[in-house]
Amino acid sequence: MTAPTLxxxxxxxxxxxxxxxxxxxxxxxARSPAxxxxxxxxxxxxxxxxxxIWASGAIVLFLLLWELGPTxxxxxxxxxxxxxxxxxxxxxxxxxxxxxxxNHLAASLTxxxxxxxxxxxxxxxxxxxxxxxxxxxRFLNPLLEVFRNTAALALLPVFTLLLGIGETSKISIVAYxxxxxxxxxxxxxxxxxxxxxxxxxxxxxxxxxxxxxxVILPSAVPTIFTGIRMAGTSSILVLIAAEMVGAKAGLxxxxxxxxxxxxxxxxxxxxxxxxxxxxxxxxxxxAVERHFSRWRTAVGSQSN
Amino acid sequence: xxxxxxxTPKISLRNVGKQFTVRASKDQPEGTTLTALEGITLDVAAxxxxxxxxxxxxxxxxxxxxxxxxxxxxxxxxxxxxxxVTGPGRDRAVVFQQYALFPWRTAAANVAFGLEGTGSExxxxxxxxxxDKARHYLELVGLSGFEDRYPHELSGGMKQRVAIARxxxxxxDVLLMDEPFAALDAQTREQLQEELLRIWxxxxxxxxxxxxxxxxxxxxxxxxxxxxxxxxxxxxxxxxDLGERSGDGxxxxxxxxxxxxxxxxxxxxxxVRKAQDAxxxxxxxxxxxxxxAPQLSKGQISTGRAA
Numbered sequence: 001m002t003a004p005t006l007x008x009x010x011x012x013x014x015x016x017x018x019x020x021x022x023x024x025x026x027x028x029x030a031r032s033p034a035x036x037x038x039x040x041x042x043x044x045x046x047x048x049x050x051x052x053i054w055a056s057g058a059i060v061l062f063l064l065l066w067e068l069g070p071t072x073x074x075x076x077x078x079x080x081x082x083x084x085x086x087x088x089x090x091x092x093x094x095x096x097x098x099x100x101x102x103n104h105l106a107a108s109l110t111x112x113x114x115x116x117x118x119x120x121x122x123x124x125x126x127x128x129x130x131x132x133x134x135x136x137x138r139f140l141n142p143l144l145e146v147f148r149n150t151a152a153l154a155l156l157p158v159f160t161l162l163l164g165i166g167e168t169s170k171i172s173i174v175a176y177x178x179x180x181x182x183x184x185x186x187x188x189x190x191x192x193x194x195x196x197x198x199x200x201x202x203x204x205x206x207x208x209x210x211x212x213x214x215v216i217l218p219s220a221v222p223t224i225f226t227g228i229r230m231a232g233t234s235s236i237l238v239l240i241a242a243e244m245v246g247a248k249a250g251l252x253x254x255x256x257x258x259x260x261x262x263x264x265x266x267x268x269x270x271x272x273x274x275x276x277x278x279x280x281x282x283x284x285x286x287a288v289e290r291h292f293s294r295w296r297t298a299v300g301s302q303s304n
Numbered sequence: 305x306x307x308x309x310x311x312t313p314k315i316s317l318r319n320v321g322k323q324f325t326v327r328a329s330k331d332q333p334e335g336t337t338l339t340a341l342e343g344i345t346l347d348v349a350a351x352x353x354x355x356x357x358x359x360x361x362x363x364x365x366x367x368x369x370x371x372x373x374x375x376x377x378x379x380x381x382x383x384x385x386x387x388x389v390t391g392p393g394r395d396r397a398v399v400f401q402q403y404a405l406f407p408w409r410t411a412a413a414n415v416a417f418g419l420e421g422t423g424s425e426x427x428x429x430x431x432x433x434x435x436d437k438a439r440h441y442l443e444l445v446g447l448s449g450f451e452d453r454y455p456h457e458l459s460g461g462m463k464q465r466v467a468i469a470r471x472x473x474x475x476x477d478v479l480l481m482d483e484p485f486a487a488l489d490a491q492t493r494e495q496l497q498e499e500l501l502r503i504w505x506x507x508x509x510x511x512x513x514x515x516x517x518x519x520x521x522x523x524x525x526x527x528x529x530x531x532x533x534x535x536x537x538x539x540x541x542x543x544x545d546l547g548e549r550s551g552d553g554x555x556x557x558x559x560x561x562x563x564x565x566x567x568x569x570x571x572x573x574x575x576v577r578k579a580q581d582a583x584x585x586x587x588x589x590x591x592x593x594x595x596x597a598p599q600l601s602k603g604q605i606s607t608g609r610a611a
Contacts, residue, residue: 006327167376185305196402197404200400200404202392203372203392203398204394204397210421215406215416218408221408294454295408295455
């Protein structure tokens with residue numbers, strides 16, 4: 001926690017008033033008026049770099065531990081099951097060279113994107129209907145509650161039995177898992193539209209359809225996107241599990257198959273790919289969500 | 305500032321009444337009805353600026369909703385230009401106390417909101433025409449250069465200016481204003497009152513302005529209509545004649561102003577006390593009146609907002 005304190009002191013012009021015992025050089029530099037302008041730029045860069053180092057510190061430590069731990073800390077038998085990082089990266093490189101990783105990745109991406117897409121479209125549509133028609137909500141809600149609280153993976157055998165072991169069952173289970181976060185957030189988004197905005201739009205003589213299009217939907221979009229982001233994460237999670245159980249391609253299959261074939265570095269390469277993919281998807285969805293919620297950014301800091 | 309007389313009134317209320325069903329509660333499973341407005345008869349001339357004052361719970365907002373066409377009266381009729389009001393229409397615009405701006409739209413896009421449908425001549429404006437109009441009306445309310453700001457980047461007074469511009473943009477004849485300046489600080493409020501008078505003179509709109517401030521009512525209105533405590537009836541209409549206002553003088557400390565103010569105050573005073581004794585509070589738009597719920601002991605709810 002010391003590093004953030006340091007950087008904060010550098011930001012505030014009042015740093016000279018702050019206790020300088022551990023703020024040391026930054027506070028001192030701020031105080032000398034002659035050396036204020038150029039050093040401020042240097043300090044800004046240093047601050048950024050410092051923050052970057054601090055933020056990636058845990059990751060670097062973890063990777064170091066992964067690299068050195070198996071060699072120096074673990075017993076020989078453990079080392080077989082936990083190869084150091086460079087072996088995993090080499091295996092990853094080989095998989096990419098042979099084009100295997102791309103195939104598995106493509107298979108997984110196709111499945112999760114299809115399932116995710118189906119889920120988003122159908123859940124937003126159903127969510128809008130349920131939120132708009134109270135009676136439909138009262139009718140459907142109990143059933144939706146039951147399904148929502150049934151873990152998607154518990155239904156995997158059912159999907160496999162009914163839809164076979166092929167693509168259909170995998171896409172379906174992804175769609176199922178991604179469906180509920182989007183649905184619930186869509187309903188919440190529509191429900192929490194400011195009634196005053198609806199009154200204002202009504203007073204302008206808007207029809208129900210226009211009201212929906214111009215007021216309710218835009219107002220609900222940020223909440224819907226929160227649901228979409230959650231759905232993105234869970235769609236990957238469920239897909240990997242489904243591919244582990246029965247598949248001929250995909251990252252889940254790569255991981256399990258490598259394990260069975262005792263290609264332990266390949267297995268870790270698969271796992272690494274999954275986490276990178278998850279990070280990337282989440283990053284993209286957060287960016288999209290932020291783009292659509294720009295107008296909401298300052299709501300918390302300024303009340304009317 | 306002469307009132308047009310002898311023609312058909314712009315707005316005509318004939319014996320208008322409105323009742324709400326109070327939600328059923330544990331003690332009264334049947335629910336009861338609550339009369340918010342009763343026997344309101346009032347004519348407003350074209351181009352007139354009329355203010356409406358009344359204690360809390362006297363049905364001011366209910367009356368405005370009726371005029372806007374958001375709800376229908378239970379008795380009587382509301383006519384605009386001789387035609388009965390059956391729903392919201394583009395001949396009337398509402399300005400709300402809470403601004404009601406669309407936060408995902410910039411100031412200009414908010415102003416253009418009402419222009420996006422089919423216009424009164426049955427023609428849709430294209431994007432450029434809408435932007436031009438938005439800019440024009442933002443200029444009218446003194447917000448040139450703020451076209452691209454989002455509502456959260458504007459102060460309360462600026463937001464209300466945008467809301468007024470939005471209402472003016474589709475060129476209604478009538479402006480219905482529901483305590484539009486109540487949430488603003490005193491200076492901004494005075495400034496906006498001036499602006500509103502200027503806009504009114506420049507555009508010749510008919511304005512019905514609801515307020516709980518006596519000063520505001522007397523300052524703005526050519527006539528002040530005083531409503532009684534619940535059920536809201538028209539108690540009296542006070543003609544306000546402050547003479548020709550030069551604009552920069554302090555009208556509010558003028559003897560004539562003080563006299564008018566006192567008159568409205570005395571009319572309102574009894575009603576506020578009555579409302580207070582009965583514990584009346586605001587009726588919510590869905591008809592729920594907190595003070596009408598039987599389990600509450602009467603008189604607990606403050607009506608300090610009135611007057």
